[in-house]
Amino acid sequence: MSIPPPPGPHQPDPAQGPSPVPDPYGPPPQGQQPYGQPPQGQPPYGQQPYGQPYGQPYGPPYQTWGQGYSPYSRPASVNGLAVASVVLGVLCCFPGVGLVLGVIALVQIRKKGQSGKALAIAGSVLSSLGLALWVLVLATGGLSDAWEGFKKEAREDSAFSVAKGECFDTPGESLEGRAYDAEKVPCAGEHEGEVFGEFKMAGSTFPGDSAVSGAANDKCYALQDLYAMDTWALPEDVDVYYFAPTRQSWRLGDREVTCVFGNTDETATLTGSLRADETTLDSHQIALLKSLNAMDTVLYEEPEADPEDDLPGYRDWSRDVHDGLGEQIGALRAHSWPAKADKPVAALLKDMEKARGEWAKAVTAAEDGDADTFYIHYGKGYGYVDGPSTVTARKALGLATKRPSYDEDYGDGGGEPGGGELKV
Structure with a gap:
């Protein structure tokens, strides 16, 4: 059983039956105004009601939007430093920079109301882990080993x-x-x-x-x-x-x-290979060559100026030659030579002793400022270099015997000084 709604405005009484359909061309129903006219008691459309201020819209003001809500609100921007922090954290190339950017981003997000807090936190955490890893690698020397390994591999591929x-x-x-x-x-x-x-x-x-x-x-x-x-x-x-x-x-x-x-x-x-060292020579050959090459090294230190212009420099250099000869004479005498090389090496040592005496006189002449006398002993001191006794000793030990060419020949007892530059 249904209960009919109570009678109200515009609702027909159930006892009267259904309401007839209104005629759109007939007069309006009772209690309604004709179309186009305002309700009874209201002024015509377009006119202000009595007592209403001019310009005041008719009726109550429109409902305003609720507190804190804007129909045109825009999403908050993402903080750029937060994005940079997470990128550096992932790449692990500049972990210190990534950590600093992450901290700055968190402060800016809180002040400006931006988004990206999760990115800033993630970047800070990843950068912290990367920084810790860098510290560990540096402390253990792993970075140096890795770099050396890289260079070695690059060299092999180079x-x-x-x-x-x-x-x-x-x-x-x-x-x-x-x-x-x-x-x-x-x-x-x-x-x-x-x-x-x-x-x-x-x-x-x-x-x-x-x-x-x-x-x-x-x-x-x-x-x-x-x-x-x-x-x-x-x-x-x-x-x-x-x-x-x-x-x-x-x-x-x-x-x-x-x-x-x-x-x-x-x-x-x-x-063919030009190698001639401990891998290809015997101990006797090495002993002789070390002494001869050591003296060549000292002789190559000769001053570039002429003795007349730099007698003090020639004095010091001549003293070095004198002392070097003493050291090499001692080394050659201390070595046990094979029988075939005894006499040739002894003859070389005799010439080296004579040359050492001439260099001592050259030092004295330079100290006295006597350039002419210095020249004489300078030339005689060079007399033993690559001389006949050197060739004989080399031949006895199976070494090369063809003298190399020089820019200028060394003095032979009063000659002009030679440059001593080997042409190779």
Whole structure:
């Protein structure tokens, strides 16, 4: 059983039956105004009611939006530092920077009401972990080991992955200037270069091409005597070259200078190894060559000016030659020579003793300021160098006996001083 709704406005009485459908062209129902006219008691449309201020809209004001709500609200911007922090944290390249950016981002987010708090926290955490890892690696030396491993691997993959004692070709290129490729080949056959030494330069800043060349000239020629101890055996058309770091490779940690033997003729090659050291010589050959090369090193330190212009410099240098001869005479006498070399070495020692006496007189003449007398003893002191006794001793021990050529011949008892620069 349904209960009808109570009678109300515009609702028909149930006892009267259903309401008829209104006629749109007939008069309006009772209690309603005709179409286009305002309700009873209200002024016509477009007129203000009596007592209503002019300009005041009719009826109550429109309902305003609720407190704190805007129909045109925009989303909060993401903090850029938070994004940078998480990126650096993931990459782990600058963990300290990532941590600082993350902290700054959290402060800015709180003040400006920006979004990205989760990103800032994540970036700070990842950067902290990365920073801790860097500290651990540095403390244990792992970074140094990793860098050395990287350089070793890079060297093995490099075009110049040739080591001491190895020979190579530079296809289509020359040993002078820049070379970009080096192919390792056997030393027994023809080749363009042979590596005889290498050393590393120090410093964090590239010193310049001139400084690199100067260091290479000084150290490569010194390393030459350790690799090719029998300098007389070097062909005259062989010279010293080197591979050195450039400004660009220096930035990547390249500090190595590679010393190389090459032919002075760019169109010619070398054949066979030039190595003559402890790996190829016997103990007697090494003993003689060490003494002879040690004296050559002292003699090469001769002052560049003429004795008349630098007698004090020649005095000090002559004293070094005198003392060097004393040391090498003692070393040669202390060595036990084979029977075939006893007499030849004894004859060489006799000439070295005479030369030592002449250098002592040269020192005295320089101290007295007597350049003419100095010249006389200077020439006689050079008399034993590469003299007949040296050739005989070399021959007895199976070493090269062909004297190398020099810029100028040494004095033979009163001659002019020689430069002493070996042409190789």
